[in-house]
Amino acid sequence: MLVRLFAAALMVPTLIVPATTRPAPAAPAVWNIDKTHSNVSFQIRHFVSKVRGSFTDFKGTITADPDAWQSGQIDVQINATSITTNNDRRDADLRSSNFFAVDSFPTISFKSIRIERTGDDAKIHGTLTMRGVTKNIVLDGHFNGIQKSSQADRVGFDATTTVNRMDYGVKWNRAAEGGGVMLGDDVKIEINVEAVRARS
Secondary structure, eight states: OHHHHHHHHHHSOOOOOOOOOOOOOOOOEEEEEOGGGOEEEEEEEETTEEEEEEESOEEEEEEEETTEEEEEEEEEEEEGGGEEOSOHHHHHHHHSTTTTOTTTOOEEEEEEEEEEEETTEEEEEEEEEETTEEEEEEEEEEEEEEEOOSSOOEEEEEEEEEEEGGGGTOOOOOBOTTSSBSEEEEEEEEEEEEEEEOOO
8 A cells, every 4th residue: 555655656746836036136226416416515724713615526426226325336536626715816726736736636536445324324435535645534424315206316415524634645734823833634524415316
C-alpha cells in the first residue's frame, strides 16, 4: 500500500510558485534650481557689526527620488563675479585678488557626498571649492516640502553652514584702530532653494 501511494505521489505534477516580485525603485528625478526664486547669501563680521552680501548668478541640480532625499545628489555652481554687497567699491575689491580673485577663479562650486536625514532635517556632507581650494563641509539642511502642479512640481530646501575664509586663501585683513582687525574669519552661508522638476 505504501509503495502504491509513493508511486502516485511521484506522478503528481510539481506546482511551481513564482518568486515574489518587488516593485522596481523609482528612478531619481532631476530638479533644476530656479534662480529667480532662490538665494545664496553670506555674512561676515565687520568691526562690531556684520556685512551681508549675496551671489546673483548661480545654477545647480538636485538628483533624487522625492521619497528618498537622503539618497540624492546635489551639484551647484556659483558665478563668483556676481557677488554683491550693494556697494560698488567694496564689490570691486571682493572680486580682486584680495578676496575671490574672480579673474583666476570665476566659479565657486559645491558637490554633495552623502546626506544624513532625520525627518525633514538633514546633514548634507559635501565639498566646497573656492579660489581653487577644495574642502569638506557640512550643511545643516531643512526640507520645506513639494508643491505638485500640472505645469511642473517644485521642491524647497534651506541650508546653512559656516566656513573659515582662511582655509580658502582669503586672508586679506586690516588692523583696526584701538586693536583687533577689520574683518572676522568666519563666514556664515545661507542658501534658500526652490527647484523645478525636469520633464522626462
